[in-house]
Amino acid sequence: MPVANEPTRRPGVLGVHSVNRFVFSVPQIDEAKKFYESFGLEVRASGNRIDLYTYGHPHCWGSVYADGKPKRLQYISLGIFPDDERAFRERVRALGIGCEPHPLSDGAGIWLRDPDGVALQLVPAPKVSPSVKSVPSEEPAPPPGTGAAPNRSRATPVHPRRLSHVLRFSPDVPRMTAFCREVLGMGLSDTSRELIAFLHGVHGSDHHLVAFAKSDAPGLHHTSWDVGSVHEVGWGSESMRLAGYDKGWGVGRHVLGSNYFYYVRDPWGSFAEYSYDIDFVPAGVQWKNGDHPPEDSFYIWGPPCPDYFIQNHEGAGTAIEAAAHAA
DSSP states (O other), X not given: OOOOOOOOOOTTOOOOOEEEEEEEEESOHHHXXXXXXHHTXXXXXXXXXXXXXXXTOOOEEEEEEEOSSOOEEEEEEEEEOGGGHHHHHHHHHHHTOBOOOOTTSOOOSEEEEOTTSOXXXXXXXXXXXXXXXXXXXXXXXXXXXXXXXXXXXXXXXXXXXXXXXXXXXXXXXXXXXXXXXXXXXXXXXXXXXXXXXXXXXXXXXXXXXXEEEEOSSOEEEEEEXXXXXXXXXXXXXXXXXHTTXXXXXXXXXXXXXXXXXXXXXXXXXXXXXXXXXXXXXXXXXXXXXXXXXXXXXXXXXXXXXXXXXXXXXXXXXXXXXXXXXXX
């Protein structure tokens, strides 16, 4: 299990601390329920909506609604410290970027639109991003003279421990990067030209809470979920194949973030990622960000990236194509 969060913050710095929740809509709720249950999440159904939990954690990480239309990102909820609400409210008002609460939301907190037109909720909430680096899952050592791997039929299901990050498509990655830094108070982790950018929470978070990849339109590319070992990344990929979800990318290891990964394609053309051992940026530590060439920063090892991995099904074009083709 992950190390428990400590209530930390970077003194004197105004910045969001967590991705509180992601919300998107899909044509049918039954296929969403089946996909996320197979992925290993606790799915709670309520009418035309499902809420996504990780087993043993009280927080709702995401909600998926059915509206009979193609998949669409609806809004992102970001957690802030209660003491920062007034300052954020004044900043949003001064910039003139406030908006009405999203109709699918509870209406709480501060509402604004980012430069891509996506609605954001800034809500006082507990910090659910990690405050220390997640540790490997504890697995008992096998007795001397016995193998460590279980029989295939006895392998336990993979259950992600928490949401790690959300990666979105954007037609203007530098513009979204500047917005996240100047308005939301995030820190820049790394970029690859104007193709992709990774941003972390300044109060302690994984290498990235959010990331943006170049495309022709906004959209959701993937949600990433922390698991406890490379075995769980691999067994997760095999479990999803056995459940009928045989398209994806991995197993491999990234350069930027350093995490081991497997992306499984969902029924709507986006992805859910099993992620293990991502880099961590402690509160108050200045991460040495850099701009990396695409051909040297996409992944260290793994199978070739499939063409469908870079498709934005909420727009007409593709994302991170140069990086994928150069790798």
